[in-house]
Amino acid sequence: MSTPVILALTAGEPAGIGPELCLQLATESREAGLVVVASRPMLQARARELGIQVELQEWQPGKLPETRAGRLSVRHVEGCHSSVAGQLHTGNSQYVLDTLTIAATGCLQGDFDGMVTAPVHKGVINEAGIAFSGHTEFLQALCGVERVVMMLATEELRVALVTTHLPLKDVPGAITQERLAQVTRILNADLKTFFGLEHPRILVAGLNPHAGEGGHLGREEIEVIEPTLETLRAEGMQLTGPLPADTLFTPHWLDNADAALAMYHDQGLPVLKFQGFGRAVNITLGLPIVRTSVDHGTALDLAGTGKADAGSLHTAIRVAGRMARCRQAVQAGDPS
Structure with a gap:
């Protein structure tokens, strides 16, 4: 049997649609092994706001993530100061970057086979005094590669x-x-x-x-x-x-x-x-890791409404899983 693929999923900007897209995944069972890297209280607050019934279970390296409907595995990250949908808060900026760092580091250490990222808000991170031009450049620096x-x-x-x-x-x-x-x-x-x-x-x-x-x-x-x-x-x-x-x-x-x-x-x-x-x-x-992301932004106007479309997130998860499996096959000498 092939080794199960485990993907880290960062929830992105707390004021945006990222958290609820992650929560939507719990409404049905999943094939992919997903670990949401985010603030647990923030996810719980958004779930209550949207009326989503979900049990958030703490994940530890070496543990298989939950795939059953109604449950999500979470790697809790401290530092989320505000979880109000649609309202940006500069105090969340370092927390957002910490979720990326934890997910990418987990990939480098072999805890995850890849990472999927929900959207962040570049503007509010820069307003917090942190130079940030995007996921791509941030992960390039974190992984220490010359070009991505x-x-x-x-x-x-x-x-x-x-x-x-x-x-x-x-x-x-x-x-x-x-x-x-x-x-x-x-x-x-x-x-x-x-x-x-x-x-x-x-x-x-x-x-x-x-x-x-x-x-x-x-x-x-x-x-x-x-x-x-x-x-x-x-x-x-x-x-x-x-x-x-x-x-x-x-x-x-x-x-x-x-x-x-x-x-x-x-x-x-x-x-x-x-x-x-x-x-x-x-x-x-x-990068030395698998990284995919959605093709849209934080959509602050939709945050908290329950109307956000998770289609791109499902695609990002599916592609990351394929990429991880393909790399495993190539490394094993079986490019088929």
Whole structure:
């Protein structure tokens, strides 16, 4: 029998919909072994507010999580100062980061096979005086890796990014041959390790309209992207591009590809979210751990109403489980 997969699930911003999405999981039995990393009193208060009957059981490393309806395993985290739905509180900021640290550290130590994250609120964390640009960068620093890659995926489409949370004016300067090569190597390697693709086929977008129009609309394609792709092709990678972003995301190209690589955040993600918002998953590649997340924000206006849709969370859990099992198979020498 295969070893059960255990995933840590951080509940995210207490004022947002993350806690109730976690609680919704207890309304039915689950195949996945989930441990919610959060404040137990905060979860209890939200459950009472929503009328969700749930027994929160303390989890310890080495213990199999609860999968029965009406029960959730919880790794309690101290420091949640306010649990009022829809009302941000800067005093919760360190607590939110502590949940991420505990989950990621548990993955590194082997207590968890991966982590799934509910949404956090970047603004309130920064208002608390803590520099924070997102889960991706936080986990990169915590795991001590030089480069990570953000990839969003649905069942039909995977889109990875060369740059993530940067002002648009800073994007061209950030796209260097070194960075592009690092990102593409990580994407190629993790598509093999976590998705079982022996020879990944990757489409690469240009930076400028029409992929630079032969240098008339920008020279980044000529001076940075094309030379880098030639080097990587010589290493055996299957790369197509640079392609104009406005035609890359069409069946002509996507039907014969495993992933697309966009140069910046709003070049690739609007297409993916239009195609599958609410059932997409955010994946961090390049880490020594499995990490997935929902594809939406904290939705403060929905918090406490019971109307939040857990579709993306279910997808994130399902994908994290698949990634963990695929890595186990690859490590065991059975890529099938």
